[in-house]
Amino acid sequence: QSALTQPASVSGSPGQSITISCTGTSNDVGDYNYVSWYQQHPGKAPKLMIYDVYNRPSGVSDRFSGSKSGNTASLTISGLQAEDEADYYCSSYTSSSTLVFGGGTKLTVL
């Protein structure tokens, strides 16, 4: 299975909004509303930020939101804060009953 496609890096200034895309195929992102997003700070374990495309776990800021159109899912972070600087990964359930991650996106807060 091929990794989902994410941009290698995105950046934004404090207070701005950014969007990270995650492109898969009709066998994963396009066929299931089972896309998750993870935030990973250096030296730390990933943290679940969004699940099932749109949903936020308890305790995650509502500045984080998810969406999907066709084979592409997106994570939007509004009101950027310095603490949002991290790597972000998407993942999707697949038609083979497996999971696949994206290659990761490094978010820089300018």
Place this chain on the structure above:
Amino acid sequence: QLQLQESGPRLVKPSETLSLTCTSSGGSISTSYYSWGWIRQPPGKGLEWIGSMYYSGSTYHNPSLKSRVTVSLDTSKNHFSLKLSSVTAADTAFYYCARQVNRRRFDYWGQGTLVTVSS
């Protein structure tokens, strides 16, 4: 609050088998609805799902690793394990264990452990 902790050898020789255990505290791995999985991350690179196992015993694996991967549960010890056979330097990575919900998302993660494959 569920906590997961990986343990096992940090150095493995090429061609040998990597073995890791993930111990759960604050929650039982016998609980239905959850799978228990392993994810790895080579230093400086992205995440790769390795494989997962339901409490009922059914397992599923990354197709690229399937023939080398064994995931098992020991409910009596409240831990689950990973075995990866015939390792090479390419298997050097941080290995994370995690709780998986409905085969879809990982909601609790261990802190990760770096395993190096080297002679």
